[in-house]
Amino acid sequence: MNNSGIGTYRRLLRYAKPYKWRIALSMLASLGVAASDAAIARLVQPFIDNLIVAGDWALAHLVPAMIIGVATFKGVSRYIQEYFIKTSGQLIIQDIRNDLFGHTMSLSMRFFGRTPSGTLMSRVLNDVGIMQSSVAEVLVILLREGVTIVALTFVAFYMDWKLAALAFIVIPASIGPAAVIGRKIKNYSKQGQIAMGSVTTVLEQTLSGIKVIKAFGSEERERARFITENRRFYNFLRKVFKYDAASSPMIEIISSFGVAIVVWYGLIRVGAGTMTQGELFSVIAAILLMYAPAKRLVKVNNIIQQAIAAGERVFEVMEQKPEINDPQDAGKLEKVRGDIFFERLTFGYDEEPILRDFTLHVSPGEIVALVGPSGAGKTTVAGLLTRFYDPQQGAILIDGVDIRKVTQESLKANIALVDQESFLFNDTIANNIRFGRPDATDNDVEEAARLAFADVFIRLLPEGYDTRIGDRGVRLSGGQRQRICIARAILRNAPILILDEATSALDTESETIVQKALINLMKGRTTLVIAHRLSTIMHADKIVVLERGEVREIGTHSELLERGELYNKLYTMQFQA
Numbered sequence: 127m128n129n130s131g132i133g134t135y136r137r138l139l140r141y142a143k144p145y146k147w148r149i150a151l152s153m154l155a156s157l158g159v160a161a162s163d164a165a166i167a168r169l170v171q172p173f174i175d176n177l178i179v180a181g182d183w184a185l186a187h188l189v190p191a192m193i194i195g196v197a198t199f200k201g202v203s204r205y206i207q208e209y210f211i212k213t214s215g216q217l218i219i220q221d222i223r224n225d226l227f228g229h230t231m232s233l234s235m236r237f238f239g240r241t242p243s244g245t246l247m248s249r250v251l252n253d254v255g256i257m258q259s260s261v262a263e264v265l266v267i268l269l270r271e272g273v274t275i276v277a278l279t280f281v282a283f284y285m286d287w288k289l290a291a292l293a294f295i296v297i298p299a300s301i302g303p304a305a306v307i308g309r310k311i312k313n314y315s316k317q318g319q320i321a322m323g324s325v326t327t328v329l330e331q332t333l334s335g336i337k338v339i340k341a342f343g344s345e346e347r348e349r350a351r352f353i354t355e356n357r358r359f360y361n362f363l364r365k366v367f368k369y370d371a372a373s374s375p376m377i378e379i380i381s382s383f384g385v386a387i388v389v390w391y392g393l394i395r396v397g398a399g400t401m402t403q404g405e406l407f408s409v410i411a412a413i414l415l416m417y418a419p420a421k422r423l424v425k426v427n428n429i430i431q432q433a434i435a436a437g438e439r440v441f442e443v444m445e446q447k448p449e450i451n452d453p454q455d456a457g458k459l460e461k462v463r464g465d466i467f468f469e470r471l472t473f474g475y476d477e478e479p480i481l482r483d484f485t486l487h488v489s490p491g492e493i494v495a496l497v498g499p500s501g502a503g504k505t506t507v508a509g510l511l512t513r514f515y516d517p518q519q520g521a522i523l524i525d526g527v528d529i530r531k532v533t534q535e536s537l538k539a540n541i542a543l544v545d546q547e548s549f550l551f552n553d554t555i556a557n558n559i560r561f562g563r564p565d566a567t568d569n570d571v572e573e574a575a576r577l578a579f580a581d582v583f584i585r586l587l588p589e590g591y592d593t594r595i596g597d598r599g600v601r602l603s604g605g606q607r608q609r610i611c612i613a614r615a616i617l618r619n620a621p622i623l624i625l626d627e628a629t630s631a632l633d634t635e636s637e638t639i640v641q642k643a644l645i646n647l648m649k650g651r652t653t654l655v656i657a658h659r660l661s662t663i664m665h666a667d668k669i670v671v672l673e674r675g676e677v678r679e680i681g682t683h684s685e686l687l688e689r690g691e692l693y694n695k696l697y698t699m700q701f702q703a
């Protein structure tokens with residue numbers, strides 16, 4: 127194990143700490159298992175020498191009791207050991223999964239921008255699953271099999287040290303090849319997990335894009351892509367299997383040479399009369415009983431290697447630092463009036479700046495529209511206001527306070543966002559609306575829905591507000607979904623509102639009613655409206671025309687029609703269409 131491997135394993139073990147008593151109990155029970163095996167090997171000698179060879183048949187009545195006694199003791203020990211270690215393993219995995227999930231959520235939008243969700247799913251499900259068997263179980267296997275081997279060794283040497291010493295050529299000889307195999311498996315299983323990540327990604331994309339795929343009739347192409355990824359995954363796994371499957375037979379073959387020599391030498395010694403039959407069989411029993419634990423010890427190495435490979439991938443995510451942090455002395459942004467000042471912002475997702483020297487003042491209660499060609503940076507402005515990203519230069523002040531100086535939680539409490547996606551959770555309609563304010567009463571929820579012009583259609587649904595939406599629930603139209611999102615934002619009751627293409631995905635008819643709902647939502651709030659349809663923003667107090675990250679024109683609709691070159695261009699383009 128290299129240094130980083132040890133570090134990773136140590137980190138895994140830290141998760142085992144809360145369950146140390148369970149694990150200790152399991153370890154104790156594992157000693158019982160080891161003792162039982164040693165007892166069996168030891169009892170072979172009197173069984174043969176006193177009973178079979180010397181013919182003391184009175185002892186025969188004791189044998190069944192001993193067999194049952196040892197088996198029962200071993201069985202109970204083993205049960206206790208397995209039960210407590212398996213539950214510990216699962217508890218540990220639960221903790222790791224929770225940590226990983228919690229940490230992933232704390233990461234910044236930039237991280238989600240560059241990490242496919244299939245990869246993250248594979249981390250939380252597959253990788254953590256691989257670690258399951260290994261974290262605690264390995265400790266017990268090491269102890270149980272280790273102690274079994276030591277106890278059996280002791281029995282063998284006690285019976286006849288010469289024969290036992292000879293036998294021990296076998297064990298070291300099998301360790302070398304096993305170690306090599308273990309290392310190989312680690313490498314292949316790491317790549318195998320990456321390949322599984324791409325299988326998951328393809329699957330996830332196909333399912334979420336199934337409509338597009340069907341519409342373009344590209345099922346065959348997707349199938350081929352899936353088959354290719356799946357094949358790639360198999361090819362990696364095949365190598366893992368190749369080495370994994372080889373490890374046991376190889377050790378068996380290597381050790382058979384040793385066993386042959388030991389048996390041959392032992393028989394000669396018994397023939398010469400320097401050793402009893404019972405002693406010979408006792409040593410052989412000890413060696414045979416060592417076989418299984420030794421094999422398991424070798425396998426443990428593979429388990430550890432796989433766990434480390436999976437652990438490294440999991441901790442890689444856990445080590446990602448959230449890019450957006452609350453400063454140590456972060457204040458709380460109380461309910462603001464809604465004065466927003468974007469002060470000379472320069473920002474890029476990478477080196478290339480997307481916003482250049484962007485300055486804009488929005489007074490409390492104003493409706494300010496951001497328009498401009500797609501890719502101009504409108505959504506980026508909204509993302510900076512919500513602190514999905516921080517600008518490289520400049521600052522955003524709300525009521526005169528730099529938003530980087532206050533807690534993100536208190537900032538977000540002041541902002542509600544409605545965008546084009548109209549994302550709803552697989553939950554009831556009431557809970558989806560309540561997402562904006564979890565402690566809202568049913569009355570609050572219904573009031574918000576009324577203002578969002580959603581109440582009427584919700585009541586017509588089979589279970590009203592308790593109707594489930596999503597995969598297994600009712601299908602809603604785009605306009606209906608959007609009105610639920612608006613109700614959610616109304617309930618949130620934040621002083622600042624961002625509407626990012628909130629009606630773009632809708633047809634004209636649903637747009638009209640959503641527009642009415644939006645007017646209710648905007649009442650008494652400072653609103654930043656992003657829209658490409660100019661019809662929706664004509665009445666804004668101020669319209670800002672953005673192009674390639676720079677403010678080109680500012681004014682009201684009529685002012686811009688008079689003197690706004692770019693605005694006129696956008697305007698003519700739309701009304702010709």
Ligand SMILES: Nc1ncnc2c1ncn2[C@@H]1O[C@H](COP(=O)(O)OP(=O)(O)O)[C@@H](O)[C@H]1O
Nearest residue numbers: 239475476480499500501502503504505506507
């Ligand atoms: N997460 C991201 N990572 C990298 N580049 C991005 C990201 N989001 C947007 N961009 C780029 O930034 C530019 C502005 O995007 P955006 O603000 O979404 O434009 P708009 O909303 O005006 O259409 C585009 O060139 C886009 O490709």
Ligand SMILES: [Mg+2]
Nearest residue numbers: 504505506627
């Ligand atoms: Mg946009």
